[in-house]
Amino acid sequence: MSYKLRSALAAIALLGWLAVAHAVSFEVKDGNSTCIKAELTANFTITYPITNGTKTVVVPLPASAVVGSGSSCGDTPELLASFGDGHSLGLVFSKDSRLYQVANLSMRYNLSDNTTFPESSFKGVVTSITNTSGISAQLNTTYRCLSFTSIHLADSKVTITFSDVRMEAYMPSANLSTNESVCTADLPATTVAPTQSPTTTPAPTPASNPERGSYNVTNINGTVCLLARMGLQLNVTYFSKSKNKTVQGIVNLQPSRMAFSGSCEPTTAVLMLTDDLTNISFTFSLNSTTSKYHLSALNMSASWPDMTAPVTMANSSLNYLQGSLGRSYMCRSEQILPVVNAFSLNTFSLQVQPFGVSGNQFGSAEECQMDRDNMLIPIIVGAALAGLVLIVLIAYLIGRKRSHAGYQTI
Ligand SMILES: *[C@@H]1O[C@H](CO)[C@@H](O)[C@H](O)[C@H]1NC(C)=O
Ligand SMILES: *[C@@H]1O[C@H](CO)[C@@H](O)[C@H](O)[C@H]1NC(C)=O
Ligand SMILES: *[C@@H]1O[C@H](CO)[C@@H](O)[C@H](O)[C@H]1NC(C)=O
Ligand SMILES: *[C@@H]1O[C@H](CO)[C@@H](O)[C@H](O)[C@H]1NC(C)=O
Ligand SMILES: *[C@@H]1O[C@H](CO)[C@@H](O)[C@H](O)[C@H]1NC(C)=O
Ligand SMILES: *[C@@H]1O[C@H](CO)[C@@H](O)[C@H](O)[C@H]1NC(C)=O
Ligand SMILES: *[C@@H]1O[C@H](CO)[C@@H](O)[C@H](O)[C@H]1NC(C)=O
Ligand SMILES: *[C@@H]1O[C@H](CO)[C@@H](O)[C@H](O)[C@H]1NC(C)=O
Ligand SMILES: *[C@@H]1O[C@H](CO)[C@@H](O)[C@H](O)[C@H]1NC(C)=O
Ligand SMILES: *[C@@H]1O[C@H](CO)[C@@H](O)[C@H](O)[C@H]1NC(C)=O
Numbered sequence: 001m002s003y004k005l006r007s008a009l010a011a012i013a014l015l016g017w018l019a020v021a022h023a024v025s026f027e028v029k030d031g032n033s034t035c036i037k038a039e040l041t042a043n044f045t046i047t048y049p050i051t052n053g054t055k056t057v058v059v060p061l062p063a064s065a066v067v068g069s070g071s072s073c074g075d076t077p078e079l080l081a082s083f084g085d086g087h088s089l090g091l092v093f094s095k096d097s098r099l100y101q102v103a104n105l106s107m108r109y110n111l112s113d114n115t116t117f118p119e120s121s122f123k124g125v126v127t128s129i130t131n132t133s134g135i136s137a138q139l140n141t142t143y144r145c146l147s148f149t150s151i152h153l154a155d156s157k158v159t160i161t162f163s164d165v166r167m168e169a170y171m172p173s174a175n176l177s178t179n180e181s182v183c184t185a186d187l188p189a190t191t192v193a194p195t196q197s198p199t200t201t202p203a204p205t206p207a208s209n210p211e212r213g214s215y216n217v218t219n220i221n222g223t224v225c226l227l228a229r230m231g232l233q234l235n236v237t238y239f240s241k242s243k244n245k246t247v248q249g250i251v252n253l254q255p256s257r258m259a260f261s262g263s264c265e266p267t268t269a270v271l272m273l274t275d276d277l278t279n280i281s282f283t284f285s286l287n288s289t290t291s292k293y294h295l296s297a298l299n300m301s302a303s304w305p306d307m308t309a310p311v312t313m314a315n316s317s318l319n320y321l322q323g324s325l326g327r328s329y330m331c332r333s334e335q336i337l338p339v340v341n342a343f344s345l346n347t348f349s350l351q352v353q354p355f356g357v358s359g360n361q362f363g364s365a366e367e368c369q370m371d372r373d374n375m376l377i378p379i380i381v382g383a384a385l386a387g388l389v390l391i392v393l394i395a396y397l398i399g400r401k402r403s404h405a406g407y408q409t410i
Contacts (some may be wrong), residue, residue, distance in 0.1 A: 021229075023164045024065050026081055030073035034174045038167035038339060042089060045159040045259045045274065048111055048126075049201035050119045056259040058274050059109075059116055061089060076103065077169050086110035086125060089160070092135075094168040100169050101136035102286075104129055105151060107158045119220060128153035137181030142168045145183035147305050148276040150257075159259075209233075211333075212349050213255025217262035217271055224360045225264035225282075226271055227328070233256045234278065236313070240306050240340070249304065253278065267355040278302045280345075283316070284354035291325040293355050298307020298339045313343040322351060323366050328353035331368035 028036040040297055042061040047054050054382075061083065068082030070090070082088040086111045106129040111120040130153045137143035145165045152159050168176050171344040210231035217226035232253040240247040257275040264270075272281040283297035297316035320337050323329035330351045338344045353362050 021231045022062055024061055024081070026065075026067050026079055028067055028071045028073060028077060028079050033073070034171050035077045036071075036079050036091075036093070036167070036169045037171060037176055038091075038165070040167060041163045043161045043276075044089075044107060044109070045161065046109060046117075047157050047259070048117055049121045050222065051121050051220070053218045055117075055119060055218075056261045056274075057117065058259065058279075059087070065089075084110075084116060085113040087116070090129075095139060095170055098139060099136050100139055102132050102133040105133040105135070105153070105160065106130075107153060107160060109158075118302035126157075128155050128158040130154050134191040135183075137168070138179075139170060140172050140177055141179040142166055142176045142181040143183070144168075145186055147183065147185035148303075149183065149185055150276050169357070172304075188394070208250035208252070209348050210346075211255055211395045213258060213362075215252070215258070215260040215271060215273065217260070217264055217269065219264045225358055226262060226269050227360075227362055228271055228282075228350075228352045228354075229351065229355055230350035232273075233278070233346040233348070234280075234300065234302070234335075235344045235346060236300075236302060236311065236342065238302075238304075238306075238311055239308050242306050242307055245314075249306075250277070250300075251304070253280075264355075271354075277304050284352075286325060288321070288354050293323055293325060295321040295337075298337070298345060300339070300343060301320075311342075313340050315339045321350075323353070326356035326358075326363050328362040328365045329368070333368065333369055333370040333374060335368065385400040 003243045008252075023039045023041050027034055035209055037253075040061070044058060044059045044061070044253055046059060047056045050345065063082065065081045067084035068080035070078065070080040070088075072078050077093050079091045080088050081090075088102070088107075090106040090108065091102050091104075092104040095101070106127060108125060108127045109117075110125050111117050112123045112125075114120075128380040130151065134149075134153055135143060143165065145162065148161055148163045149159045150159050166176060183247070211229040211231045212229060213348070215228045219225045234249070234251045234253065236249045236251070237246060238249060238323065239245070253273065253275065258273045259275070260273050262271040267286045269284045269286075270281060272279070276350070279299075279301045281299045282295060283299075284293050285292045285296040292398050296318055297314070298318060301310060301312040303310035311345050318337070318339070321331075322327045328351050331347065335347045335350065336344055351362060351365065356363065
């Protein structure tokens with residue numbers, strides 16, 4: 001075998017491994033007969049109470065998850081995927097003459113587990129459930145959904161995000177059926193990147209501005225220690241599966257889909273934003289000698305459906321968004337923050353305060369140079385108009401005085 005061919009095969013094997021690296025497999029059996037088989041990747045976004053507030057974490061379904069003892073076959077077969085200190089994902093199936101579906105989708109999590117749920121003010125096991133999972137397939141077919149799909153559980157404390165899913169219940173044999181029921185998200189028409197389709201040609205249609213989101217971080221005391229309001233747009237260069245070439249993906253983050261969390265320390269503050277497809281974290285540093293802060297690091301990871309593999313980009317020697325302790329930094333104009341060659345972050349209507357927040361409110365704002373420059377134009381126009389009005393007024397007054405004088409002499 002030639003070296004080239006061997007390297008090519010190795011690369012293909014590596015790609016294959018990357019593609020399935022996170023999927024976890026489960027099989028529920030009754031004696032020798034298999035009733036459920038599932039291969040899936042899942043992330044759980046869980047919001048839980050801390051003293052005076054809430055915190056949100058993203059917990060992946062680990063490869064160490066096993067088929068728990070609550071699993072069973074029968075009329076309504078059940079898969080209980082157990083992991084960690086008493087956590088589990090539960091799927092209960094039901095069927096009619098044509099279709100089977102996930103009738104109940106549930107998440108049980110143990111808030112006593114300090115490692116997964118730091119600072120939780122509630123200790124004990126919590127269960128969230130929904131009976132509208134939207135997961136259904138024809139009998140004797142495998143349900144396939146490679147795209148990311150998020151399902152909110154009833155109390156809205158838990159969002160489950162599935163991807164790379166292949167599963168079947170009421171199996172006619174021990175192997176997944178070769179016929180597949182494909183979820184709508186996987187259908188070709190919708191397998192494009194989140195907002196607008198990326199393109200290499202220089203911006204034919206400019207992306208719309210992103211919606212502005214409000215985010216905050218609370219410390220152990222429950223007091224808000226970091227405040228941020230901003231619209232965020234990612235500009236990521238990646239290799240597109242659908243186009244078979246490198247493209248520029250312009251993606252607006254949707255505030256309503258972002259979970260946020262973070263931490264505050266005396267000279268470092270971190271804000272983390274997470275949705276199904278993207279993680280981004282902002283690290284701010286405070287120089288206690290000068291009492292100035294700045295954005296010192298940005299980390300971003302994305303696993304968009306059109307990417308061949310997830311990407312991670314980071315730079316921890318940045319110096320953006322500089323402000324003074326106790327005051328906020330504001331920039332209404334669009335700012336382009338280059339992070340690395342393949343990634344820049346565009347911010348819109350931004351106001352942040354990473355340190356010295358008091359009373360849950362922004363301190364007085366320090367505006368960016370661009371806003372101050374933009375303010376100059378209205379000031380100049382205003383001054384010019386005022387000058388013009390003054391000249392007209394003076395001319396009028398002089399004219400009036402003259403004609404007045406004329407009358408008197410008659
Ligand atoms: C399971 O299969 C094995 C061999 O394939 C067989 O010996 C055994 O009796 C089976 N058990 C049941 C409960 O069917
Ligand atoms: C919950 O977590 C705590 C602490 O990790 C552990 O002691 C306890 O056994 C767990 N509960 C369950 C039901 O697994
Ligand atoms: C699903 O859950 C509901 C309420 O939690 C329960 O009434 C129903 O029987 C469950 N369905 C199945 C198929 O287990
Ligand atoms: C599914 O397959 C089983 C066994 O092969 C068969 O008995 C059943 O009729 C099939 N059901 C449907 C809806 O095709
Ligand atoms: C908690 O609050 C107290 C009093 O307001 C303050 O002295 C202390 O520094 C705070 N701790 C943290 C971690 O912010
Ligand atoms: C919780 O917040 C309130 C007001 O926001 C504050 O008065 C109280 O001291 C806080 N409690 C704790 C335990 O931090
Ligand atoms: C995205 O980045 C590329 C390269 O850095 C740049 O040419 C392009 O103008 C950027 N597009 C937007 C919308 O920011
Ligand atoms: C992708 O492009 C390369 C070279 O441009 C070509 O050799 C390859 O066949 C293409 N693959 C697909 C799936 O179109
Ligand atoms: C703080 O700023 C001063 C003056 O710019 C600089 O000399 C010093 O190294 C900075 N300290 C840190 C910890 O960055
Ligand atoms: C990180 O950012 C700094 C400052 O903007 C820049 O000089 C440096 O090249 C960046 N590093 C990488 C790896 O792009």
